[in-house]
Amino acid sequence: MTIIVNDVNKTYASGEVTIHALRNASLKVYDHKIVTILGPSGSGKSTLLNVIGGIDRFESGTIKVASQDLSSMKDSDLTEFRRNYAGFIFQQYNLIPTLTVEENIEVGRELSKNPLDMKDTLEKVGMYDKKDKFPYQLSGGEQQRVAIARALIKNPKFLLCDEPTGALDENTGKKILRLLKFVNETYGTTVLIITHNQGIGEMAHTVIKMSSGEIVETYDNVSPIEPEQVKWA
Numbered sequence: 001m002t003i004i005v006n007d008v009n010k011t012y013a014s015g016e017v018t019i020h021a022l023r024n025a026s027l028k029v030y031d032h033k034i035v036t037i038l039g040p041s042g043s044g045k046s047t048l049l050n051v052i053g054g055i056d057r058f059e060s061g062t063i064k065v066a067s068q069d070l071s072s073m074k075d076s077d078l079t080e081f082r083r084n085y086a087g088f089i090f091q092q093y094n095l096i097p098t099l100t101v102e103e104n105i106e107v108g109r110e111l112s113k114n115p116l117d118m119k120d121t122l123e124k125v126g127m128y129d130k131k132d133k134f135p136y137q138l139s140g141g142e143q144q145r146v147a148i149a150r151a152l153i154k155n156p157k158f159l160l161c162d163e164p165t166g167a168l169d170e171n172t173g174k175k176i177l178r179l180l181k182f183v184n185e186t187y188g189t190t191v192l193i194i195t196h197n198q199g200i201g202e203m204a205h206t207v208i209k210m211s212s213g214e215i216v217e218t219y220d221n222v223s224p225i226e227p228e229q230v231k232w233a
């Protein structure tokens with residue numbers, strides 16, 4: 001699934017001030033790649049992910065995902081697009097506390113027209129044995145596995161991960177990166193990862209750097225390192 005972002009601008013009004021969250025952002029993400037988005041706080045990383053995933057609208061430019069033009073979609077089409085194509089993973093897991101592991105993942109399954117098998121997904125993320133536990137009974141790493149399973153079971157074409165290891169220690173964080181790489185290799189899912197951790201960039205096929213709403217650098221790693229080799233910052 002190729003993602004083509006062309007000259008995209010997005011602003012937020014904050015009182016009398018206009019914040020340019022994205023300034024003429026352009027990039028191309030090729031199928032089946034792992035891409036990291038680096039940059040200081042407020043540089044526009046989440047905004048970029050949100051416009052690519054159809055969560056947010058933008059003022060000008062175009063975004064095409066698998067030849068579909070997000071800029072010209074009605075809200076209902078954008079919702080359909082999100083359901084069918086995108087899986088979202090956040091730093092804070094966002095699990096429903098009153099539902100078990102399996103029930104949380106079921107929420108993702110019900111959104112999809114073409115979901116993966118529940119047992120297989122639970123096994124793939126290593127949570128089959130804990131499928132009847134509640135989120136409070138799990139470690140942070142386990143909760144993130146459930147969040148990944150909830151996104152993965154939709155069988156999305158791409159996973160959009162906003163600081164997926166931000167709340168985790170090095171050891172657990174690397175296990176989550178290993179799982180994301182496994183998903184990328186097993187299902188061919190394109191994985192976009194926002195991170196403040198420069199070291200994570202080394203395991204990506206492509207690295208995007210942002211500053212003040214602009215994409216200031218894009219480069220490919222010829223030989224991405226394994227998640228276990230990431231220098232943790």
Ligand SMILES: Nc1ncnc2c1ncn2[C@@H]1O[C@H](COP(=O)(O)OP(=O)(O)OP(=O)(O)O)[C@@H](O)[C@H]1O
Pocket residue numbers: 012013014019020021039040041042043044045046047048
């Ligand atoms: N809903 C909003 N309303 C007003 N301003 C916003 C909103 N969302 C983001 N912004 C502003 O847009 C700019 C880009 O924000 P964004 O969250 O995309 O940055 P970021 O690089 O992801 O930051 P962080 O690493 O801190 O999460 C910032 O100046 C932010 O304050």
